[in-house]
Amino acid sequence: MAQYTRVSGSVGLITLQSPPVNALSAAVRQGIVDLMQRALSEPEVKSVVICGQNGIFCGGADIKEFGGQMSGPPLIPMIHAIEAASKPVVAAIEGIALGGGLELALGCHYRIAHSKARVGLPEVTLGLLPGAGGSQRLPRLIGVPAALDLITTGRHVTAAEALKFGLVDQITDHNTVNVAVKFAQRVADQPLDARRISTYPCLCPSDVAVLFEEVMQRVRRTARGAIAPIACVQAVRAAATLPYNQGMERERELMATLFTSGQARALQYFFFAQRAVGRWSMPSGARWDTSKPRPVHKAAVIGLGTMGRGITVALAQAGFSVVAVETQEKQLMEAKQKISGMLERGAKRRGVAPALDKINYGRNIQSVADADLVIEAVFEDMALKKKVFQQLSAVCKPSTFLCSNTSGLDIDQLACQTRNPELVVGMHFFAPAHVMKLLEVVYGPKSSPLAVATAMQLGKKIGKVSVAVGNCRGFVGNRMLKPYLEQALFLLEEGATPEFVDQVLEEFGFAMGVFRMSDLSGLDVGWKVRMADGLAMPDPTTGQPTRLRQGRRYSPLGDLLCEQGRFGQKTGRGWYQYDKPGSQVAKPDPWLHSFLDEYRARHALVAHRIDHQEVLERCLYSMINEGFRILEDGIAAGPEDIDVIYVFGYSWPRHRGGPMFYAATVGLNKVLERLEHYYQAHPDVPSLQPCHLLRKLVASGSPPIQKWREVIKKVRSQL
Numbered sequence: 002m003a004q005y006t007r008v009s010g011s012v013g014l015i016t017l018q019s020p021p022v023n024a025l026s027a028a029v030r031q032g033i034v035d036l037m038q039r040a041l042s043e044p045e046v047k048s049v050v051i052c053g054q055n056g057i058f059c060g061g062a063d064i065k066e067f068g069g070q071m072s073g074p075p076l077i078p079m080i081h082a083i084e085a086a087s088k089p090v091v092a093a094i095e096g097i098a099l100g101g102g103l104e105l106a107l108g109c110h111y112r113i114a115h116s117k118a119r120v121g122l123p124e125v126t127l128g129l130l131p132g133a134g135g136s137q138r139l140p141r142l143i144g145v146p147a148a149l150d151l152i153t154t155g156r157h158v159t160a161a162e163a164l165k166f167g168l169v170d171q172i173t174d175h176n177t178v179n180v181a182v183k184f185a186q187r188v189a190d191q192p193l194d195a196r197r198i199s200t201y202p203c204l205c206p207s208d209v210a211v212l213f214e215e216v217m218q219r220v221r222r223t224a225r226g227a228i229a230p231i232a233c234v235q236a237v238r239a240a241a242t243l244p245y246n247q248g249m250e251r252e253r254e255l256m257a258t259l260f261t262s263g264q265a266r267a268l269q270y271f272f273f274a275q276r277a278v279g280r281w282s283m284p285s286g287a288r289w290d291t292s293k294p295r296p297v298h299k300a301a302v303i304g305l306g307t308m309g310r311g312i313t314v315a316l317a318q319a320g321f322s323v324v325a326v327e328t329q330e331k332q333l334m335e336a337k338q339k340i341s342g343m344l345e346r347g348a349k350r351r352g353v354a355p356a357l358d359k360i361n362y363g364r365n366i367q368s369v370a371d372a373d374l375v376i377e378a379v380f381e382d383m384a385l386k387k388k389v390f391q392q393l394s395a396v397c398k399p400s401t402f403l404c405s406n407t408s409g410l411d412i413d414q415l416a417c418q419t420r421n422p423e424l425v426v427g428m429h430f431f432a433p434a435h436v437m438k439l440l441e442v443v444y445g446p447k448s449s450p451l452a453v454a455t456a457m458q459l460g461k462k463i464g465k466v467s468v469a470v471g472n473c474r475g476f477v478g479n480r481m482l483k484p485y486l487e488q489a490l491f492l493l494e495e496g497a498t499p500e501f502v503d504q505v506l507e508e509f510g511f512a513m514g515v516f517r518m519s520d521l522s523g524l525d526v527g528w529k530v531r532m533a534d535g536l537a538m539p540d541p542t543t544g545q546p547t548r549l550r551q552g553r554r555y556s557p558l559g560d561l562l563c564e565q566g567r568f569g570q571k572t573g574r575g576w577y578q579y580d581k582p583g584s585q586v587a588k589p590d591p592w593l594h595s596f597l598d599e600y601r602a603r604h605a606l607v608a609h610r611i612d613h614q615e616v617l618e619r620c621l622y623s624m625i626n627e628g629f630r631i632l633e634d635g636i637a638a639g640p641e642d643i644d645v646i647y648v649f650g651y652s653w654p655r656h657r658g659g660p661m662f663y664a665a666t667v668g669l670n671k672v673l674e675r676l677e678h679y680y681q682a683h684p685d686v687p688s689l690q691p692c693h694l695l696r697k698l699v700a701s702g703s704p705p706i707q708k709w710r711e712v713i714k715k716v717r718s719q720l
């Protein structure tokens with residue numbers, strides 16, 4: 002919807018009204034079309050201002066409409082009509098002008114922005130391109146290189162940057178609408194021919210062909226299989242090489258391909274999934290909208306290893322006062338130096354002062370006594386963590402929230418060490434903790450909604466995408482990783498190489514295949530966990546068969562590599578070889594290939610030809626099956642939680658929506674059928690046995706992912 006008012010006698014003011022972001026829904030487009038006609042037909046009106054209500058210009062096309070039948074006036078002719086208008090039209094940009102919102106502003110003859118406004122063409126992040134003339138007008142206005150940057154990255158720019166580009170004509174600190182109205186009065190009689198961007202030539206640098214080639218190569222390298230960034234480059238190339246009308250035709254063709262693509266559906270699902278995880282719920286019925294967080298003024302971090310340092314930096318950068326504790330003097334000094342360096346580099350990048358004074362360092366656990374929330378980040382060892390929780394419970398205020406940065410240990414066991422177990426939650430950060438966006442907030446059986454709400458809010462304040470999950474071994478992310486890693490090892494036993502498995506997974510879109518990722522994180526990490534679990538024990542001491550544990554198939558390949566001191570990148574050898582310890586360039590290792598041959602011979606394993614399909618199906622479907630078990634167990638409230646965790650924490654390609662969305666696009670019946678096939682072939686691998694929820698969903702006719710929660714609820718109520 003849109004509202005019309007006449008201001009200062011001669012200015013027609015059109016206000017977009019569609020909370021929360023004034024998206025261009027069918028009703029809003031109809032409103033603009035009708036009100037533009039009215040403004041143009043009223044003789045007293047000499048110029049027009051378009052603005053948005055509640056300090057927000059426009060968040061773009063209404064993404065919710067993309068899934069259904071589009072109705073109402075189309076955007077492109079609407080914007081053309083504004084540009085062709087006989088009276089000057091001024092966009093008054095407050096808050097945001099994104100996507101179709103900026104395209105609308107580009108159709109106007111002038112753009113006035115508030116200094117705090119942000120503008121951008123983020124369509125690429127939704128699997129689209131700026132399809133309402135943005136790909137053709139923006140390069141004509143700000144030049145090809147800057148337009149390519151904005152359109153292929155989708156980044157938002159500040160009003161100041163937009164002014165530098167010439168994207169807006171003026172910025173103001175005052176009331177933008179008032180400034181725009183005055184401006185509109187001033188330009189009422191000015192000729193408009195020179196203000197219609199579609200008539201501008203597209204100014205190109207002399208080496209424009211080279212520029213496009215370079216950008217295309219960069220985009221292909223970083224897109225990991227996403228098609229929208231490539232289409233964005235093609236659309237801008239059309240602006241640079243074709244007359245406007247032909248460029249618009251090319252934009253339309255490219256958009257039509259993207260609009261109906263599975264990638265666009267996945268990315269738009271993911272857009273809403275990211276927002277859905279904020280509306281968390283617990284099996285007890287506690288929810289985000291009924292559980293109020295408590296403010297945290299002072300936070301503390303215990304243990305300043307790699308994780309503790311990253312968490313300290315994230316907290317300080319977000320403005321929290323932090324007490325950072327490390328009991329060993331030498332480690333404390335080292336951590337202090339590293340943290341200061343991280344803060345200084347971050348501040349330099351962002352052009353702000355480093356938040357060094359936000360941190361107080363200490364060696365004594367007593368120094369956290371008055372913190373509102375403590376994050377323990379000591380070594381991943383239950384006995385050690387229990388001891389720290391006992392100490393914290395003794396020294397902290399009774400109201401202090403006690404959180405553990407653990408990647409999978411039992412939160413309940415830690416809670417039991419404290420006086421107030423209801424104030425204990427897990428906060429699983431991902432390394433490097435000041436960079437990675439994901440935070441799993443883990444509630445145990447005793448955690449209160451207050452503690453979950455507080456941890457979720459803290460996560461949001463430090464810029465994390467926080468997902469509330471239940472307490473189980475590995476929580477959501479690492480629990481699902483286990484069958485994935487396990488299948489990768491089994492594939493090696495059966496004839497694959499690390500290079501081949503990684504190549505298939507990287508072609509699928511993962512930033513790194515499973516073996517390159519393991520080399521990067523360090524093979525010793527999992528080895529220590531398996532030792533603690535009694536899994537990685539050598540045969541003579543335990544008497545357990547090499548390739549079987551508790552009746553299940555087990556691959557000791559990772560353990561055998563660790564026994565040779567091959568811990569991955571840090572030792573220069575792992576699943577790959579590296580030029581030197583710490584080097585990141587993975588090269589195939591002939592030693593490993595002979596090792597695998599000997600291993601197979603020793604265990605009478607006959608190597609068979611493993612193809613792409615088998616690698617993908619076994620690695621991904623076993624992981625997805627675990628995802629369904631997680632939903633069945635109530636550890637994650639919905640598929641969106643799992644998908645957000647996988648995209649932000651495990652480099653799952655965003656344009657495939659996440660593992661659960663991917664399962665829906667493959668077809669649940671196909672996933673079920675292939676799991677049944679592989680389980681029959683490998684009956685000693687329980688992770689391949691299709692779980693009850695997957696069967697139930699297929700039996701219910703494989704409803705769309707948005708309806709899974711209803712089936713999950715039914716399945717859980719029958720437990």
Ligand SMILES: CCCCCCCCCCCCC[C@H](O)CC(=O)SCCNC(=O)CCNC(=O)[C@H](O)C(C)(C)COP(=O)(O)OP(=O)(O)OC[C@H]1O[C@@H](n2cnc3c(N)ncnc32)[C@H](O)[C@@H]1OP(=O)(O)O
Nearest residue numbers: 024060061062063064065100101123131132133257260276
């Ligand atoms: C046969 C085939 C024919 C094919 C041809 C078809 C041609 C069709 C013609 C299309 C023309 C293309 C037009 C244009 O180029 C395309 C677009 O404009 S796509 C949209 C671009 N805009 C965006 O990407 C902005 C997305 N939003 C945001 O980034 C943020 O929401 C924000 C605006 C920066 C605000 O952030 P916050 O303040 O943090 O708030 P939230 O993010 O939590 O959002 C609040 C609330 O609003 C919902 N929302 C936000 N933006 C939109 C939107 N554009 N449409 C619908 N809803 C939106 C968001 O989901 C939140 O609601 P909740 O999910 O929590 O209920």
